[in-house]
Amino acid sequence: xxxxxxxxxxxxxxxxxxxxxxxxxxxxxxxxxxxxxxxxxxxxxxxxxxxxxxxxxxxxxxxxxxxxxxxxxxxxxxxxxxxxxxxxxxxxxxxxxxxxxxxxxxxxxxxxxxxxxxxxxxxxxxxxxxxxxxxxxxxxxxxxxxxxxxxxxxxxxxxxxxxxxxxxxxxxxxxxxxxxxxxxxxxxxxxxxxxxxxxxxxxxxxxxxxxxxxxxxxxxxxxxxxxxxxxxxxxxxxxxxxxxxxxxxxxxxxxxxxxxxxxxxxxxxxxxxxxxxxxxxxxxxxxxxxxxxxxxxxxxxxxxxxxxxxxxxxxxxxxxxxxxxxxxxxxxxxxxxxxxxxxxxx
Amino acid sequence: xxxxxxxxxxxxxxxxxxxxxxxxxxxxxxxxxxxxxxxxxxxxxxxxxxxxxxxxxxxxxxxxxxxxxxxxxxxxxxxxxxxxxxxxxxxxxxxxxxxxxxxxxxxxxxxxxxxxxxxxxxxxxxxxxxxxxxxxxxxxxxxxxxxxxxxxxxxxxxxxxxxxxxxxxxxxxxxxxxxxxxxxxxxxxxxxxxxxxxxxxxxxxxxxxxxxxxxxxxxxxxxxxxxxxxxxxxxxxxxxxxxxxxxxxxxxxxxxxxxxxxxxxxxxxxxxxx
Numbered sequence: 281x282x283x284x285x286x287x288x289x290x291x292x293x294x295x296x297x298x299x300x301x302x303x304x305x306x307x308x309x310x311x312x313x314x315x316x317x318x319x320x321x322x323x324x325x326x327x328x329x330x331x332x333x334x335x336x337x338x339x340x341x342x343x344x345x346x347x348x349x350x351x352x353x354x355x356x357x358x359x360x361x362x363x364x365x366x367x368x369x370x371x372x373x374x375x376x377x378x379x380x381x382x383x384x385x386x387x388x389x390x391x392x393x394x395x396x397x398x399x400x401x402x403x404x405x406x407x408x409x410x411x412x413x414x415x416x417x418x419x420x421x422x423x424x425x426x427x428x429x430x431x432x433x434x435x436x437x438x439x440x441x442x443x444x445x446x447x448x449x450x451x452x453x454x455x456x457x458x459x460x461x462x463x464x465x466x467x468x469x470x471x472x473x474x475x476x477x478x479x480x481x482x483x484x485x486x487x488x489x490x491x492x493x494x495x496x497x498x499x500x501x502x503x504x505x506x507x508x509x510x511x512x513x514x515x516x517x518x519x520x521x522x523x524x525x526x527x528x529x530x531x532x533x534x535x536x537x538x539x540x541x542x543x544x545x546x547x548x549x550x551x552x553x554x555x556x557x558x559x560x561x562x563x564x565x566x567x568x569x570x571x572x573x574x575x576x577x578x579x580x581x582x583x584x585x586x587x588x589x590x591x592x593x594x595x596x597x598x599x600x601x602x603x604x605x606x607x608x609x610x611x612x613x614x615x616x617x618x619x620x621x622x623x624x625x626x
Numbered sequence: 627x628x629x630x631x632x633x634x635x636x637x638x639x640x641x642x643x644x645x646x647x648x649x650x651x652x653x654x655x656x657x658x659x660x661x662x663x664x665x666x667x668x669x670x671x672x673x674x675x676x677x678x679x680x681x682x683x684x685x686x687x688x689x690x691x692x693x694x695x696x697x698x699x700x701x702x703x704x705x706x707x708x709x710x711x712x713x714x715x716x717x718x719x720x721x722x723x724x725x726x727x728x729x730x731x732x733x734x735x736x737x738x739x740x741x742x743x744x745x746x747x748x749x750x751x752x753x754x755x756x757x758x759x760x761x762x763x764x765x766x767x768x769x770x771x772x773x774x775x776x777x778x779x780x781x782x783x784x785x786x787x788x789x790x791x792x793x794x795x796x797x798x799x800x801x802x803x804x805x806x807x808x809x810x811x812x813x814x815x816x817x818x819x820x821x822x823x824x825x826x827x828x829x830x831x832x833x834x835x836x837x838x839x840x841x842x843x844x845x846x847x848x849x850x851x852x853x854x855x856x857x858x859x860x861x862x863x864x865x866x867x868x869x870x871x872x873x874x875x876x877x878x879x880x881x882x883x884x885x886x887x888x889x890x891x892x893x894x895x896x897x898x899x900x
Contacts, residue, residue, distance in 0.1 A: 347783040375788070409788050410736045455782065456812075457673020461697035464735045484782055487812035489882055503696055558814050561887030569885045 335387075335394030337444040338585065339425075341476070342399065343418060343468065344453025345406040346375055348483035353451070353541035354399050356554060356565060357577055361543070362386045362399050376404040379417045383445075400447060406464050415468045422447050422476050426600040446597060448588045449512070449580060450476045453483040454500065454536060458492050461503050469509045475596055477512035477588055479580065480504070485538035485571050486556065486563050493538050500536055511535070513584065517591055530579065537576040540565055661720030663769050665751075667801065668725060669744065669793065670778025671732040672700075674808035679776075679867035680725055682880060686712055687869070688725060705730040705743045726772060732789050741793045748772050748800045774837070775801045778808040779862065785824035786832075794834045802837035805829070810864035811882060811889045818864050825862055836861075866890075 342350040342363075351363035362384065385398045400421070405414055425446040432442045450472065454465055469478055480500070485493060504511060513531065518524040542565050545552045554565040565573045580588070668676045677689045688710045695703060708727040713720065728744055731737075751771045758767045775797060779790055794803055805825065810818060829836060839861075842854045872881045872888055881890045 345782070346787075347780070349782075407787060409740075409792060410738050412736045455673065455780075457671075459673045459694050460700075462672075462733060463697050463701045466697045466701070467735055484812055486884070487781075487809050489884055499696070503698070507698060556814060558811075558887070560811075560884070560889050563884075563886050567885075 332392050332394075334441065335396060336589075337396045337398070338589070339383075339398045339400060339445060339447050339449075340580075341402065341418075341422075341447045341450040342453065343402045343405055343450060344483060345455060346403065348453040348455060349541050350401065350451070350453055350483075352543060353453075353481075353483075353539060353573075355543050356541040356573065357581065358388060358397060360386065360388055362388070362397060363401065375407045377408070379404040379414050381417060381421045398445070405468075411464055414464075415471050419472060419475060422472075423600065426597050427604070429597065430601055430604060444589075446592055447476050448592045450478045452478050452480045454480055456482050456484055456487045456496070456538075458488060458496050460499050466503070466507055466509070469504070469511065470507065473510050475600070477514075477591055477596070478509075479512050479576075480536040481576060482536050482538040484540065486540045486558075488538070497536060497538065501532070512588065512591070514591070517595060534572065534575055534579075537572040537579070539573045539576055540571040541573065658719055661722060663722050663724070665724040665726060665770060665772050665774075667728065667744075667748075667772045667775040668778070669728045669731055669775060670808065671780060671789075672729065674778040674780060675865075675867050676727070676776075676778055676808070678869050679806075679808075679865055681869055682867035684712065684714060684723060686714070688712060700730070700733055701735070703730045703734070705740050707743060707747045724770070731793075737789055740789070741796045744793075745796055745800060748797070752800075772801050775803050777803055777805045779805055779825065781807050781809050781813050781821065781864075785821065786828045791828070791832050791834070794829075794836070795832065798835040803834075804837050805862040807862055807864040809866065811866045813864070822860075822862060822864070 340354070342354060344350055354363040355361055380403050381400060382403065383398050383400045385396060387394055387396050389395070402418055405411075405418070408414065429442060429444065429446055432439060452465070452469060454461065465480075469480065472478055482493075482496065482500070488496060510516070513523075513527040515527075515531070518527055540556065540563055542554045542556050542563075544555065544557075546555050546557055546562050547553075548555070548562055548564060553562075553567070556563040556565075564570050568574055666680075668680060670676055677692070681687050681689065706729050708729060710725045710727065712723050712725075714723055715721070726747070731740055731744070734740065748771075755767070755769065755771055758764065777790070777794060779786065794805070797803060807813075807818070807821060807825070813821065839854070839858055842851055846854075866882070866889060868880045868882050868889075870880070870882070871878050872883045879890050881888050
């Protein structure tokens with residue numbers, strides 16, 4: 281089973297963009313001086329080539345009250361029209377009476393690498409008068425994807441590459457009230473941080489001055505800590521000291537990212553930038569003195585994309601799988617097909 | 627002659643001049659002496675800038691000692707009614723202003739009927755006034771009835787939210803509701819226009835009776851009439867409040883300092899209405 285696990289993860293590896301220092305291998309009873317260059321390190325390049333050929337899946341969910349700019353932010357993140365708002369979905373439509381789950385897939389390509397991106401929207405969340413348990417449809421959807429993957433995994437005639445619909449990252453949009461988190465925010469994150477990677481973001485941050493932003497972030501961080509909410513990157517999954525140092529800085533200073541999204545471009549100092557044109561000046565989305573969008577983008581896409589997938593697979597999915605196996609008396613769940621014809625390969 | 631400024635009715639009327647045309651001025655003088663009472667209620671979710679706006683409008687700091695609850699404390703919070711009173715005097719005119727705050731409104735996970743404490747409060751004030759009015763000593767009746775309710779609509783939505791609609795429907799026949807779009811500096815002009823249109827449509831659709839500014843008299847001058855028209859057309863008002871003073875164009879103004887520019891607190895249209 282250990283080998284199988286690594287195989288599934290490796291089929292979706294992308295090259296690490298951060299350089300880990302080279303750790304010299306400890307020779308084991310052999311002459312310490314290697315007589316020449318073997319070329320083991322080329323495996324990185326080989327993996328990279330393979331990934332470019334196969335491409336990879338990334339599934340990102342957005343959760344938050346209607347109007348917090350979720351669709352716009354996702355479009356800004358991936359510099360394409362990938363959200364529900366852009367897929368002919370009329371955003372002026374009424375707020376649904378219950379939380380709905382809408383998944384939209386796109387294939388985007390960059391530098392020869394193909395990404396099958398799925399954006400999962402959750403319209404109706406937090407918009408009703410009574411929002412009790414409104415996170416349940418979301419938790420159910422996430423678990424359903426784990427179940428799907430599990431069933432594929434235990435199949436004897438497994439697909440070479442199991443389609444991965446599991447949610448790798450959940451962006452939770454906090455309303456920029458300037459006071460503190462809302463009771464609903466706490467409830468959602470308490471329940472869901474145990475099943476999915478949650479990245480809290482402060483939406484529409486152009487509503488706050490620099491001072492207000494700093495104070496608000498501090499207060500939100502404290503509230504999350506006091507309530508034991510482990511948002512991504514979770515402290516307990518830091519692999520080594522390097523990870524811990526890097527992630528500590530992000531956890532304690534940068535997060536939650538205060539973002540502004542926009543899909544319109546303006547001319548500023550001779551450059552075309554994404555922004556919002558207000559009567560008092562142009563808010564530049566990628567300008568770090570204006571908002572932290574660039575930090576979020578770098579974090580989710582440029583440095584931690586692979587880690588998000590790995591934590592989803594190795595931690596959240598494994599937790600789900602263990603629970604399912606335990607509930608089923610140590611046996612994997614059967615699909616109707618397997619029940620008829622095959623035995624489980626476990 | 628001792629009844630104040632006379633009215634010039636022309637020579638032929640001089641013999642029949644009684645002088646009661648000075649009555650409006652007398653009322654005016656007495657009112658100024660007595661002072662005015664005004665009770666303003668503010669309602670809306672926490673964090674929409676209600677307190678900041680009230681401070682902005684009345685150039686005061688009513689909420690100095692306020693303690694903001696965090697999310698955990700708010701889980702079990704119920705809607706409260708909190709009153710702050712301040713005496714304001716300007717050019718000899720005294721105003722006893724009471725602000726009725728409604729902390730906790732719309733903040734819980736389950737907000738079913740969260741407006742009930744508010745409608746109960748309003749009814750209680752009516753009941754009290756009614757009793758006082760029917761009483762023997764009516765000389766110094768305290769008018770604690772809510773004269774106006776400012777309802778703060780979030781600028782982040784796409785229009786009215788379910789809780790906004792239900793609140794206004796529960797209150798529109800008990801109090802004058804003036805809906806406002808809060809924290810309007812996060813919206814660009816085209817967004818404000820769209821949002822106002824959307825809100826106006828929904829107010830019509832749901833049959834909500836918001837406060838209608840009275841028609842101005844036909845003998846007012848054209849400029850005033852124009853201002854009045856513009857006022858009515860720009861409802862619901864998009865407001866920006868500020869507690870801080872910043873430098874703008876060499877002047878010190880109440881405003882908000884952002885990395886991309888300075889926003890001056892824009893309450894002018896609203897002040898006119900007040």
